[in-house]
Amino acid sequence: MSSSAYVQLVDLAKHFGKVRALDGLNLEIAQGELVALLGPSGCGKTTALRALAGLQELDRGQLIVDGKDVTFQNANKRGMGMVFQAYSLFPHMTARENVEYGLKLRSHKTAAEKRKARSAELLELVGLSTHANHFPHQLSGGQQQRVALARALAISPKVLLLDEPLSALDAKVRTQLREEIRRIQLELGTTTLFVTHDQEEALSIADRVGVMRNGQLEQIAAPAELYDRPKTAFVAEFVGLTNPIAGNVTGGSIEILGGVVKTLPGSVSSGAGIALVRPESIDVVASKSGNGTVFSASFLGASCRLTINMNDGTRVTAQLPSSDSAGIGAGAKVDVSLLDMPVFVKAAG
Amino acid sequence: MKKSWGVRIWRWSIISFVGAYLLVPLYAMFDFSTKPFGFQDKGRTFRAWTTIPGQPDLMPAIARSLITAAIVMALILFLIVPTAIWVHLKLPALRRPFELLCLLPLAIPAIVIVVGIAPLYRWISINLTESPLSLAGVYSMLILPYTYRSLSAALDAVDIHTLAEAARTLGANTGRVIFGIIMPTIKTGIVNGSFIAIALVLGEYTISNLLNYKTFQNVIAQIGRTNGNVAVSVSLASILFVLFLLLLIPTKKRRNAVLDVDLV
Numbered sequence: 001m002s003s004s005a006y007v008q009l010v011d012l013a014k015h016f017g018k019v020r021a022l023d024g025l026n027l028e029i030a031q032g033e034l035v036a037l038l039g040p041s042g043c044g045k046t047t048a049l050r051a052l053a054g055l056q057e058l059d060r061g062q063l064i065v066d067g068k069d070v071t072f073q074n075a076n077k078r079g080m081g082m083v084f085q086a087y088s089l090f091p092h093m094t095a096r097e098n099v100e101y102g103l104k105l106r107s108h109k110t111a112a113e114k115r116k117a118r119s120a121e122l123l124e125l126v127g128l129s130t131h132a133n134h135f136p137h138q139l140s141g142g143q144q145q146r147v148a149l150a151r152a153l154a155i156s157p158k159v160l161l162l163d164e165p166l167s168a169l170d171a172k173v174r175t176q177l178r179e180e181i182r183r184i185q186l187e188l189g190t191t192t193l194f195v196t197h198d199q200e201e202a203l204s205i206a207d208r209v210g211v212m213r214n215g216q217l218e219q220i221a222a223p224a225e226l227y228d229r230p231k232t233a234f235v236a237e238f239v240g241l242t243n244p245i246a247g248n249v250t251g252g253s254i255e256i257l258g259g260v261v262k263t264l265p266g267s268v269s270s271g272a273g274i275a276l277v278r279p280e281s282i283d284v285v286a287s288k289s290g291n292g293t294v295f296s297a298s299f300l301g302a303s304c305r306l307t308i309n310m311n312d313g314t315r316v317t318a319q320l321p322s323s324d325s326a327g328i329g330a331g332a333k334v335d336v337s338l339l340d341m342p343v344f345v346k347a348a349g
Numbered sequence: 350m351k352k353s354w355g356v357r358i359w360r361w362s363i364i365s366f367v368g369a370y371l372l373v374p375l376y377a378m379f380d381f382s383t384k385p386f387g388f389q390d391k392g393r394t395f396r397a398w399t400t401i402p403g404q405p406d407l408m409p410a411i412a413r414s415l416i417t418a419a420i421v422m423a424l425i426l427f428l429i430v431p432t433a434i435w436v437h438l439k440l441p442a443l444r445r446p447f448e449l450l451c452l453l454p455l456a457i458p459a460i461v462i463v464v465g466i467a468p469l470y471r472w473i474s475i476n477l478t479e480s481p482l483s484l485a486g487v488y489s490m491l492i493l494p495y496t497y498r499s500l501s502a503a504l505d506a507v508d509i510h511t512l513a514e515a516a517r518t519l520g521a522n523t524g525r526v527i528f529g530i531i532m533p534t535i536k537t538g539i540v541n542g543s544f545i546a547i548a549l550v551l552g553e554y555t556i557s558n559l560l561n562y563k564t565f566q567n568v569i570a571q572i573g574r575t576n577g578n579v580a581v582s583v584s585l586a587s588i589l590f591v592l593f594l595l596l597l598i599p600t601k602k603r604r605n606a607v608l609d610v611d612l613v
Contacts, residue, residue, distance in 0.1 A: 055514050075517040086508050088515040092533040102519035148515075155519060 005064075006031035006191050007052070007159055012061035013215075014047055021047040022058070023215030029159075032189040034182070035220070036202035039212035040238070045195045046163055048212075052193060053161050054078045065158050081152030081190075085164040087144045089136040095147045096132040099123060102155040122150035125184055142173040149181065153188065160185065160192040166201060174198075178205050199239050203227065211235045231266045233276065233346035242276035243316045246348060249273045254345050257282075257316075258291065259338045267345035275343045279305065279319035283337045286328050290335035292316070297329050304328075308336055375585065382582035397578035401586065404579065406568045413481050414565035418550040420485035422543050425496055429489070430539055433500045434531050438513055451497035454490055459555040462487070470560050481562035488550050495549065496542035503538020504531075548591045 005028035014022040021044045029035045037045040050056035052063055054075030063071045070078055081102075089098050099119040123129045126146040136144055145165050152160060162181070166174040182205040185192050196202050202209045203223040210220035211234070219231045230236035247256035249268050254261060256275050267273065284306055292308040295315065304325035306318045316336065320328075328334060382397045401407065436447045454462070466487055473483050509531050516530045532539065554566040565587065573580030 053514075053518055055517070075514070076520045076522055078518075079520075080518055082515065082518040084511050084515060086511045088508075088511045090512060090516070090530055090534065091507070092536070101516070105520040105525070151515075151519070161518075 005029060006033075006066060007193070008062070008064040009048060009052065010062040010064065012048060012051060012063075013059045014044075014051065014056065015059055020044075020215045022051070022061070025061070025212075025215060025217060027210060027217060027220070029191055029193060031191055033207045034185050034192040034194060034205065036194040036196060036206035036209045037212055038196060038199055038202040038209055038239070039218075041197065043212040044215040045197075045212050047215075049161050049163055049193055049195045052159065053080045053082050079155065079158045080161055081155055081157030081159075082161040082163065083145065083148045083152050083165040085167055087136070087141065087148070087168070089139075089144050089147055089151070091136050094133050094135055095123060095128060095139065095150075096120075098136070098147055099151045099154050102151060106155070118154055119150075122154050123147070125153075125187075126150045126180070141169050142177055145169065145177060146180070149184070153184070153190065157190065160190045162192065162194040162196075164196050167196070167198070174201070181205065203239070209239075211238060213238075227278075229264055229342070230276075230344050231264075233344060236276040236344040236346075241279050241317060241319075243279065243282070244274045245277055245314065245316065246272065246274050247345075249345055254343065257310075257336055257338050261338050261340065262342040264342045264344045267343075268347050272348040273345040274348050275345045277316070277338065277343050278341075279317045281339050281341045281343065282316060282318035283339050284308065284318045284320055284325070284328065285335045285337075286332055287335035288333050290333045292334050292336045294328060294330055294332045294334055297325070306334075308334060310336065375588065378581050378585045378588075382578050382585060384578065386576065386578040397576070397582040398586075400579055401583055404568075404572055404583075406563060407572065407583065410563055410565045410568040413563070414551055417482055417485050417488065417564070418547045420482060421488050421492060421546055421550050424485065424489040425492070425543055425546060426539070429493070429496055430500060430532060430535075431527050433497060433504065434509070434527050434535075437501075437504045437509060438531075448497065448501065451493040453493075455494040459491075460559070462491075463556050463559040467560065481557065481564055484557055484560070484562055484564065487556060488546075488553065491553070491556070492542075492546040492549050495545045499538050499542035499545065500535065503535035503541075506538075507534055509534070544594050544597065547594055551587060551591055 007027075007029040009025055009027040012022045012025040013020075019042070021042075023044070025044065025048055027035070027037075027048070037048060039045050047056055051058050051061075052065075054070070054073060054077075058071070061071070062069060065078070089095075090101065093101065096116075096119050099122055100115045103115045103118060120129065120132070123132050126149055128143060128146055128150070131139060131143060131147075134143075136147070139147065145168075148165070165181075166177055169177065178201050181194075194202070194206060203226070206223060208220055209223050209226050211218045211226065213234055219226060219235045221229070226235065227240055230239065236242055245256045247254040249263060249270050249272075252263055252269075254263055254267075254273060254275050256277070261275070263273075263275075292310045295307045295309045297307075298305040299322065300319075302322060303319050304322050306320065306325065306328065308316050308318060310316060318336065383393045383395060385391065385394055386397065433447075436443050440447075470483070470487075477483070512530055512534060513526045516526045521529065551565060553564070554570065557564040558567050558570070569580055569583050569587070572583060
């Protein structure tokens, strides 16, 4: 364990009956860092976050925050700010009263004037200073989550815990709010653990993304590294799209689509394997004597996604910049090749 | 779209029938209470109403019943509500048994309850107090089915688990979570349950009569034996008083308009 880590989750284990929610989870977060935990439903990401908040008892493990063991500390003493998936504003309080609530409980430390100033500052930070006297039912979903964020930040938490706070919101609001969360987190430098099942959300705002599976951390890395250099087949397949293409591995390379590309560490070392190729790693050029035919083309704005039937009967998906895909539509003959980017290869079968 | 005449007629027929069912007995009571009941009366008279304050035992009985209702309300607020919240929050496995327990007073006839608790009340009157206020104990058991249902519905309507967890992460202890967050959130349910409880306490007759306590209803019955008009006027006044209390139950939870537009 690194001594420089601000938050340490050490060998966490939690069983719910026969289900292993956490199975020896280890995670370190540096001060001021935003780490996102990503994974399918039931992988244990929310359990890990709730354990850190003090809302979930553990079967085994240790939680260290700022050098202090908080494993057995009550949730109300931990000083964690949390934003929940469900709307959690206190319905009988206005937005301002909600933000002030945590400060009020520390009344011996925070005078009324200071509380008022702090809540005004935070509502300003989340862009809701004009809604300070609104009750939760007078606010939209996005506004409620912003107030919840302000409330969590008001107590100057040691760690900000975000439990899928955007999942109940519509797509446009989600994108806007996630960018705001990142802006505010960077401005305040709050150490943050963000749990989500939305990979776009995790990859777009986190310093590091941890992919969880069966209660363990499969891989944790910066978003680009996680996407380009997955260490396991699960990470490669869970994060982003992949084309499973069969080939033969020899000497750290695999032969697929008529070319040879290097394999990533952790891949099958020899024999038959299935390369997990990103759509962006496939190059497509219109050619009458090409090795494939475009089955369908989807315009995505800046890029275009092509589904191509190869002459050998396989089907691949490629993603090109829209400018490069001009004139390539359904039925067009194309030449498909691989860009020189290493791929992860899993065992065949 | 305009509703057809058939629907309108059907709707008004039901409303009129229910209205008549509820109001005709009240009118009959009023009619009876204003009928002459002495040789000196000619035509309609409000003498039955004006003699109410002068009835012996009545005012103390009203005061006793109101104080008993207040004690029952306090028991609801400080015992039943926190217990119901605790069961919902921390002991979900006990929800069904707790609900069953709360519904039991509905299934047991009042006379059976009296037979069961009479020895206890005999002991209380000998060793502790003879005050009718001690009835608050048995009343708080009788009102359980109504109060608990009302509370349970209110607790199910909001995500109290998330609210409680949010409060805890902000530094609230269990007491603050229950009294500062959950109780104000389910205020409507508590008020509903309490008013229904008051109505029940003010209207209860069997138990207090069999235990021989002079409560409001017992005194009304006693007056009824000597002067029917006054007894009916007092009954009508008490019904109107309880009706007034029930009308106070807030039906609109949200007074302000909800913004539908998601302004982010």
